[in-house]
Amino acid sequence: MKTSVTSLDGLDLLSSAVLILDAEYRIAYANAAAENLLETSIKTLMQQKLDDLFVNGSTLDPVLQQAAEHQFADKRQDLALERVGREPLHVHMIVTALDLRDMPVLIELRENVQQLKQDREERLLDQSQANKELIRNLAHEIKNPLGGIRGAAQLLEFELPERHLKELREYTQVIIKEADRLQTLVERLLAPHKRPHIVGDVNIHEVCERVRSLMVAEFPQGLTIKRDYDLSVPEFRGDKEQLIQAVLNIMHNAAQALSERIKNGDAQITIQTRIARQVTLAKVRYRLALDLHIIDNGPGIPPDIRDRIFYPLVSGRDGGSGLGLTLAQTFVQQHMGVIECESRPGCTDFRILIPLP
Template sequence: MSTTFVPSLAQQSSASVKNYQALDLLCTLIAVLDMNGAICFANAALENALGQSRRTMEGGEFALSFTEPALLDKALSGARSNDFAALRFEASLQRLGQEPLPVHATVSIAEQTGHVMVEMWPLEQQARQDREERLREQAQANKELIRNLAHEIKNPLGGIRGAAQLLQMDLASPELREYTTVIVHEADRLQALVDRLLAPHRHPHDVGDVNIHEVCERVRSLVLVEFPQGLKITRDYDISIPEFRGDSAQLIQAVLNIVQNAAQALSLRIAQGDGEIILRTRVARQVTLGRQRYRLALELHVIDNGSGVPDAIKERIFYPLVSGRDGGSGLGLTLAQTFVQRHHGLIECESQPGRTDFRILIPLP
């Protein structure tokens, strides 16, 4: 006599929820609910945002996770009566021991399983992605502008220098030759500036295995030679970070530009003997860069205890020829951003008086 196995409701629910495990790869916060609003599945991004595991959340009433539960209750009521295909609203998620998280939420029905899907985008995350996109677009526009401008400057510059040298040979008066010497000197200075502008576009991407701590140590030794007194560079490394494929020379130059920039901004504190720069490495998980999701990323912080980036240039510090100090070329951070973006990464900056943090993010294998 044969018997037919009939799965329990819990087993049916568990089997259908397995269809949603791929949602763990997404950076948006997602909850899968039954028609009564009970949580069947929560993806990893939602776990991280709420500070709870999906096991503790499953079976609970998801509306209670919002500061205003009625918003989700109303959406669920509409789902049950088939009033809409998708409903959008803005709300705030309650988090353990933290401020509520403002989100933009979309509620829709997964027709194949009959579950309700709640997708949430943190408003701060959306703003960050928009800022990253602007940075990348601006970097691309800067690259084209710089390349075209540099070539336009370079050709007449050579003619000016050559004409000044010929004129210098025909002048008998030492006083007059001083003027041509100034022309030649300034032409050479502009040529060096043009070469720096074109440098990132001239050199090929020489890819090999990169150990980020070897990069940091090289930079640390170079900067301490330049600033032997009054500056302390503290190491705070996560030695478990794996090697990755990249251009070691370009990354050394990128980190060196940022650390030198920090050291120069610390001139007053260095004179007092208490200037400090921290090099901190960490692994970041589930990072979105350029609208692409990465499971792991290198997170390198360059933190200084200086006076901070002036408010007037905070939004423009990665633009070419923008500098916060007298005599600065305004190219160091621009080149650093270019080199890091060649590694599919990004540099961000948070600054306030007493603490400026440049964060380099680069995807890891």
């Protein structure tokens, strides 16, 4: 039975990628979604074997042969298709046996969003742990010499000859003030590790309202803070002060990114709470989780730092310490949660997920 490829044009309406293979397992048809998923033109895909597309494409040969021999109607599996010079493609694959002699195998590929999310979370957790160890060790290494530098500058100031005291004291004061500034920075770096974790019942809307009142006091003009609360979100056990600080750091960053819009009077931050169901965080499945979004209408995070915004000392603005988001991430992770971020010009969305009882 011969089949015209044009009779398959309806498959272009599908959002999942569809490939139909001929009797030699070469691609005889690919829909538009396959072109997008594989990042290869349909013209290039045609007549290629899967071995040509993926480094591990040959591992599919047994299941393709079984489909061609009608040993099953369809078979499903999750797999990572490796590509040269690119990230592996995590997909849910459905292989279907067709009753067509010239095109016996249909493959449907759906990007496995959950697997990608888990991989991203694992990278963030590993990255965060490495950051914390680096910060702790670096801060301790800096702290002791700073005390010596400050003390030496004070002693030097006492020993200055009276006739040169006025002009030289200016230099010793620079050393003392800079040592104090660095000491304050070190204390901020060590703060999350030194402060005890005080656990109690937390109402996330009380946290959001506290932060909102602080932001309104600091930015009384030009910034609108919208509330979109799901009042069914239950209380949970946590450290209220840490969560206030985490949300405040994110909102403060958003407000600073909105500086131009605040001047124009059209800056907006939205606080949204929802309940997420069946959420996997750090490989653990939770029935319910707090789903908190902090959304602003600013210019977006610069692309060159988008993947590094939770790294310590990375800032998108002049004069920023680059610690706000790092501390927010640390506090949320101490609640077994994660922070995610999606950003484009006109919309930056920080999402906090924390398990609920």
